[in-house]
Amino acid sequence: MATAAPALVLTGTKSTVAKLDPPLVRWGLTLLALLSLGLFIVLPLVAVFVQAFEKGWRAYLAAVQDPNTLSAMKLSLLTVGIAVPLNVVFGVAAAWTITKFNFTGKNVLVTLIDIPFGVSPVISGMIFVLMFGAQGWFGSWLADHDIRIVFAVPGIILATTFVTFPFVARELIPLMESQGTEEEKAALVLGASGWQMFFRITLPNIKWGLLYGVVLCTARALGEFGAVSVVSGHIRGETNTLPLHVEILYNEYNYSGAFAVASLLSVIAVITLALKKFLEWKTAQEDK
Amino acid sequence: MQLSFKRPSILPGFWPAFSYSVLYLSLIVLVPLSAVFLKAASSSWAHLWKTITSPNVVASYRLSFGASLVAGLISVAFGFLVAWVLVRYQFPGRTAVDALVDLPFALPTAVAGIALTSLYTENGWLGHYLTPLGIKVAFTPLGVVVALTFIGLPFVVRSVQPVLADADQELEEAAVSLGANRWQVFSRVIFPLVRPALLTGFALAFARALGEYGSVIFIAGNMPMRTEIAPLLIVTKLEQYDYAGATAIAAVMLITSFLLLLGINALQRRTRSFMDVS
Numbered sequence: 001m002a003t004a005a006p007a008l009v010l011t012g013t014k015s016t017v018a019k020l021d022p023p024l025v026r027w028g029l030t031l032l033a034l035l036s037l038g039l040f041i042v043l044p045l046v047a048v049f050v051q052a053f054e055k056g057w058r059a060y061l062a063a064v065q066d067p068n069t070l071s072a073m074k075l076s077l078l079t080v081g082i083a084v085p086l087n088v089v090f091g092v093a094a095a096w097t098i099t100k101f102n103f104t105g106k107n108v109l110v111t112l113i114d115i116p117f118g119v120s121p122v123i124s125g126m127i128f129v130l131m132f133g134a135q136g137w138f139g140s141w142l143a144d145h146d147i148r149i150v151f152a153v154p155g156i157i158l159a160t161t162f163v164t165f166p167f168v169a170r171e172l173i174p175l176m177e178s179q180g181t182e183e184e185k186a187a188l189v190l191g192a193s194g195w196q197m198f199f200r201i202t203l204p205n206i207k208w209g210l211l212y213g214v215v216l217c218t219a220r221a222l223g224e225f226g227a228v229s230v231v232s233g234h235i236r237g238e239t240n241t242l243p244l245h246v247e248i249l250y251n252e253y254n255y256s257g258a259f260a261v262a263s264l265l266s267v268i269a270v271i272t273l274a275l276k277k278f279l280e281w282k283t284a285q286e287d288k
Numbered sequence: 289m290q291l292s293f294k295r296p297s298i299l300p301g302f303w304p305a306f307s308y309s310v311l312y313l314s315l316i317v318l319v320p321l322s323a324v325f326l327k328a329a330s331s332s333w334a335h336l337w338k339t340i341t342s343p344n345v346v347a348s349y350r351l352s353f354g355a356s357l358v359a360g361l362i363s364v365a366f367g368f369l370v371a372w373v374l375v376r377y378q379f380p381g382r383t384a385v386d387a388l389v390d391l392p393f394a395l396p397t398a399v400a401g402i403a404l405t406s407l408y409t410e411n412g413w414l415g416h417y418l419t420p421l422g423i424k425v426a427f428t429p430l431g432v433v434v435a436l437t438f439i440g441l442p443f444v445v446r447s448v449q450p451v452l453a454d455a456d457q458e459l460e461e462a463a464v465s466l467g468a469n470r471w472q473v474f475s476r477v478i479f480p481l482v483r484p485a486l487l488t489g490f491a492l493a494f495a496r497a498l499g500e501y502g503s504v505i506f507i508a509g510n511m512p513m514r515t516e517i518a519p520l521l522i523v524t525k526l527e528q529y530d531y532a533g534a535t536a537i538a539a540v541m542l543i544t545s546f547l548l549l550l551g552i553n554a555l556q557r558r559t560r561s562f563m564d565v566s
Contacts, residue, residue: 021470026377033373034385036366039414040438041391044403047413051406086312094309101302103294109309111553115317118549120499121397122519123538126526127320130327135531137323162316184299194300216393223396226501230523243398243502250402250506259406262399269394276394277387 045266052263055256063249063260071237072245072261075153079241080221083161087217091168092210096202099176100184110173116165125159125230151233156241159227164217171213172206175283179205208286212279219272223265328539331532339536344513345521349540352518355429356497359436363493364486366437367444374445375452389445392438397502404435405506427509432517435503440493447489448482455481488555495548498541 021029053060063069094113098106116124131137132149142149149155183205187197203210225243232239240248242265249258294302328336339345373379374386392400408415408425418425425431455478463473501519508515518541525534 021376025470029369030373030377030379033366033370037370037385037388040366040441041388043413044400044407044438045391045395047403047407048399090309090312093305094313097302097306097309100299101294101297101306103302103306104292109313112313112317114549115321118495118545119321120501120519120522120538120541120545122501122522123324123499123542126522126534126538127323129526130323130531130535131320133531135529158316162320165316181297181299188298188300198301219394223394223399225396225398226519229501230526243396246396246398246402255406258402262396262402265396265399269391269396269399272394273387273390276390277383 045270048259048262048266051255051259054259059256060260060263063254063257064264066257068236068240069242069245069261072240072242073264075156075239076222076241078153079157079160080218082157083164083221084214084217086161087164087168088210088214090165091170091172091213092206094169095172095176095206098173099179100181113166113169116162121163121224121226122230124162125227127162128155128158128231150231151235152239155231156228156239159231160221160224163224163227164221167217167220168210168213171209171216175206175209176202208279208282212276212283215272215275215279219269222268324535324538324542327531327535331535335532336536336539339533340540344516345518345537347513348516348518348521348537351429351432351515352498355432355436355517356494359433359440359497360490360494362433362437363440363444364490367441367489367493368448368482368486370441371445371448371452375449389442392442397439397500398506400438400503401435401506404438404503405431408434408507426507427511427515429515431507431509432504432515435507436497436500439500439503440497443492443496444486444489447485447492451482451485452478484555484558488552491548491552491555495545495552498545498548 094109097103098110129136129150132142132155133139134143136150138149149158183201184197187201192200223243224241225247228241229244229247232241232244234240234244234248236248242261246258246261246265249255249261370389374382374389405412405426407413408418408431410416410419410424410426412426415426423430425434459477459481460473463477468476499519501517501523504517505520508517508520510516510520518537522534522537525531525537
């Protein structure tokens with residue numbers, strides 16, 4: 001898997017090894033690492049919040065409660081509400097097939113699932129324009145039947161589904177691989193039906209990993225910009241998601257508005273990180 | 289045929305789950321993606337070639353590859369440092385710092401883009417100090433590098449961290465007891481162990497940086513020939529309804545990413561076998 005060991009939890013420091021480094025080196029390196037993280041990663045986050053409140057609470061609330069912001073929020077939630085469940089069902093089905101059975105071409109399937117991670121967001125959006133745009137494969141047929149897919153809501157949902165496609169499957173495959181098939185087989189031998197086995201054995205075993213995948217998938221679906229930008233018609237109040245709304249406000253030089261909406265997305269990002277840490281800890285606990 | 293394809297098992301649900309997975313994979317990923325190559329193949333080669341060799345496209349490739357390379361190298365340096373400190377040293381707030389490393393994964397790219405831009409413009413918090421020194425970051429290629437480093441850093445940290453944590457401390461102790469000094473232990477024992485992971489982290493960061501859009505377009509300023517990245521040109525061509533042109537640029541990028549992805553997979557296999565041995 002490309003991102004190494006998702007469930008890595010900080011173990012106790014190898015104190016004997018650490019003590020081999022002189023204190024000056026230890027503290028110097030720690031300081032340097034914290035400084036670079038602070039500069040590269042924490043400062044941008046702080047900048048978002050400071051600039052969101054630059055014009056005070058009232059301006060902030062006005063920007064957040066603006067009808068265009070609210071409709072962007074609604075579209076973002078609708079997109080997440082469709083894309084995430086679709087990818088959860090796929091993720092569970094794919095992981096079940098891949099980890100519990102042996103069949104020819106398994107590795108090919110695993111590789112194919114990773115594809116969307118290797119594709120530029122812009123290209124992820126473009127492929128749907130090529131299929132459903134005016135000059136696309138189904139373009140004239142769709143026009144005849146007055147169905148709009150790209151530059152409309154269905155295109156946004158499709159592009160988001162594509163971009164977040166691997167997340168759940170990717171979290172489940174290593175987890176279910178390590179759990180093996182013993183417990184499921186035992187359940188069957190004891191007379192459980194297929195669904196009973198799934199809901200009483202498999203699902204409880206994978207619940208934290210599944211939740212972890214859902215969290216990552218949701219965060220990405222809410223924040224996706226490049227792919228959605230290509231397939232959205234940028235129609236305010238209709239085809240704008242939250243990140244696209246941030247761009248529009250920013251390009252209109254409404255900086256405090258842009259950062260106010262951006263701060264909502266940043267809060268979600270921070271919650272995601274906290275949940276991620278919690279779920280990593282939870283999975284590590286279950287393993288013990 | 290069924291037997292030779294799948295090994296028999298008493299577990300139920302293979303066929304429904306397998307068929308559903310393959311169908312969904314095809315509908316969402318494979319068929320749409322094949323549109324790029326079919327579109328490219330159905331366009332005239334002369335037009336494709338003209339597009340990918342036109343001066344502004346070549347300039348954008350140069351910027352995208354160059355900036356991704358530089359950002360990848362910076363990410364390797366700082367990522368290694370961060371991973372080292374997180375794995376080996378104990379300090380207050382270590383868990384929180386470890387969680388923060390993933391912020392670039394979780395923060396929407398557009399948010400990162402406007403935040404970085406605001407920091408580095410002439411009167412931004414950092415730009416304010418850099419401008420008098422003659423260093424301009426926002427709206428220059430350097431700005432592109434900064435945004436791509438932000439995106440790339442976690443890839444390196446997360447690739448190196450597990451390898452560093454698993455590195456056998458007995459090896460280090462043995463080296464010390466045989467009379468090696470700290471620097472020798474680092475350069476001859478630890479560094480060779482983490483080298484494949486560093487390379488994987490670099491490749492992941494580089495591949496992501498090549499296609500990155502949201503965090504870059506705000507800070508780049510998008511001046512033709514100077515700060516236009518390749519993904520931006522795809523968007524521009526699509527907006528002009530030049531689908532063939534957009535496809536040509538995209539095909540070059542897709543082929544590059546797939547080659548990179550193959551390389552990464554090979555590297556990871558090597559890393560794993562390396563870890564098994566050690």
